[in-house]
Amino acid sequence: MSRKLFACISIISLIAVILLYFIWPPVLHFLWLIIPYIAIGLHDMSSTHNILRNYPVIGHLRYMFEFISPEIKQYFIEDNQSGRPYNREMRSLIYQRSKGAVDTLPFGTQQNISNIGYELAYHSLSPKIVPENATQLIVGGPDCQKPYKASRLNISAMSFGAISSHAVEAMNLGAKMGNFFQNTGEGGLTEHHLKHGGDVVWQVATGYFGCRTRSGDFDPKEFQR
Secondary structure, three states: OHHHHHHHHHHHHHHHHHHHHOOOHHHHHHHHHHHHHHHHHHHHHOOOOHHHHHOOOOOHHHHHHHHOHHHHHHHHHOOOOOOOOOOHHHHHHHHHHHOOOOOOOOOOOOOOOOOOOOOOOOOOOOOOOOOHHHHEEEEOOOOOOOOEEEEOOOEOOOOHHHOOHHHHHHHHHHHHHHOOEEEOHHHOOOOOOOOOOOEEEOOOOOOOOOOEOOOOOEOHHHHHO
């Protein structure tokens, strides 16, 4: 149907220009639009793309909208809670905190807290004073010579190969300021993990990097060093 429509538009346009030329000669300027339209349509009719072959010229709109579809979704369709892996609300929170700006909303949340699965904590009407020792856990039994007081909240494992050196250093500085530890992940222990002196947990269970032999086994000498 569209091929016939293209042919009709092309033929009618050329005939109309020829007939109107005798009445209004400037009508020839429309050929700057008609000729490229016909040329593109003839090229599309021999294209290997089914859409262009069946819908000459107008078929390009499909590819144009497909190209800008991420922007259309982001700016016109998605709400502040849509998007993966971070929605717009979370990105705004990260930007505000990185700039030291106010990151709280004075009129509540945009989330539907009544949805099943939504996790939240209500303010207590009778708050209790949490002792300092309740914020940490002792790692190490009675035979441990150097037990470690670990915070209940820490930086989980993130491989150095997945993030930049600046991110590793920033998290280590945060670990030092917050008095919690940073897990190195499978990327091994680097000088960036030690730059600011924050506590570090060196992940060696997988033995991918840093303390293994050439055959991939655990290397106690490398680990001790």
